[in-house]
Amino acid sequence: MNRTTATLAASTTLIEQSIRQYCRLLKMPTLAAQFDRLAQTALREGHSHVQYVEALLAAEVEERERKAVLRRIQEARLPRVKTLEEFEFSQSPLQASRLADLAGGGYIERAEPIVLIGEAGTGKTHVAISLCVAACRQRRRVRFTTAAALINELVEARAENQLSRALGRWERVEVVCIDELGYVPLADVGAELMFQVIADRAEKAALIVTTNLPFSEWGQVFPNPRLCKAVLDRVTDRAHILESGDTSYRFRRTLAKRGQKHE
Incomplete structure (x- = not known):
């Protein structure tokens, strides 16, 4: 790895750490966990930056809704879950x-x-x-x-x-x-x-x-x-x-x- 590549990698790592810190402050754990994977997907499939942001926010909302439903089910004190x-x-x-x-x-x-x-x-x-x-x-x-x-x-x-x-x-x-x-x-x-x-x-x-x-x-x-x-x-x-x-x-x-x- 040459100096330029090493510098770029270090810079990327700092940016990722900064993003995770912002996510913690904003209480967006799903975004913190998935931003890198979704970025790779966006690059691979040629998505625009707007589509990437939409995918990030959709993942965060979906996970929050899943947890909210799970919390409601737990609070309901059901003897078991049936549908x-x-x-x-x-x-x-x-x-x-x-x-x-x-x-x-x-x-x-x-x-x-x-x-x-x-x-x-x-x-x-x-x-x-x-x-x-x-x-x-x-x-x-x-x-x-x-x-x-x-x-x-x-x-x-x-x-x-x-x-x-x-x-x-x-x-x-x-x-x-x-x-x-x-x-x-x-x-x-x-x-x-x-x-x-x-x-x-x-x-x-x-x-x-x-x-x-x-x-x-x-x-x-x-x-x-x-x-x-x-x-x-x-x-x-x-x-x-x-x-x-x-x-x-x-x-x-x-x-x-x-x-x-x-x-």
């Missing part, structure tokens, strides 16, 4: 087109509830999680919980004189998903706290509920008839009611696997 693309619609009465429309997020804008009714193993939780993931991808604030976990959290907050603060946190979430409503009867205190969460969202924010009970049997969950009527009124008003059926495709899948093993 509608993974759902076995061939084994369910649920319609792919209707769920795809809901995944578009219009129900969030209109503060409309979604109620998934069906027996265990019919895909209610899978669909609910999928709708939550779709909302996270739209950068919505989402929170998933089971009915039992929600009641436990609120009862503890009440015991610590923090109930108003806890209810406020739930009220600020754009999409609340309450899973497994109906599997465990609620005591009077729990029923009242559940009503508060549901009532606070009525016509103001989206709610997703999964339940194994038809509406006629919700009295098993909310023993107080007046409270039960008030909950039903708010949950069903302008709601999208989806029935996942009474035959567990999860159980059918298990039987099919066993049958294959014995063949």
Whole structure:
């Protein structure tokens, strides 16, 4: 390497270090990581300097959006990540087109509830999680919980004189998903706290509920008839009611696997 080449290389290294420093100051880590690779691509493919800058900024925005969605999913506290693309619609009465429309997020804008009714193993939780993931991808604030976990959290907050603060946190979430409503009867205190969460969202924010009970049997969950009527009124008003059926495709899948093993 002659002196001129060495000087040029040293100058290039200083410039690259300077670019990385600017990126740190501007908090643009993706640009710092990719500017050199994209520069080589631009030279090789004959792109203009404007196209190069566009590619850099696009890479930065894309990575920020990916991280923002990931952060929303983590904040949602989903038990696992599932999507509608993974759902076995061939084994369910649920319609792919209707769920795809809901995944578009219009129900969030209109503060409309979604109620998934069906027996265990019919895909209610899978669909609910999928709708939550779709909302996270739209950068919505989402929170998933089971009915039992929600009641436990609120009862503890009440015991610590923090109930108003806890209810406020739930009220600020754009999409609340309450899973497994109906599997465990609620005591009077729990029923009242559940009503508060549901009532606070009525016509103001989206709610997703999964339940194994038809509406006629919700009295098993909310023993107080007046409270039960008030909950039903708010949950069903302008709601999208989806029935996942009474035959567990999860159980059918298990039987099919066993049958294959014995063949």
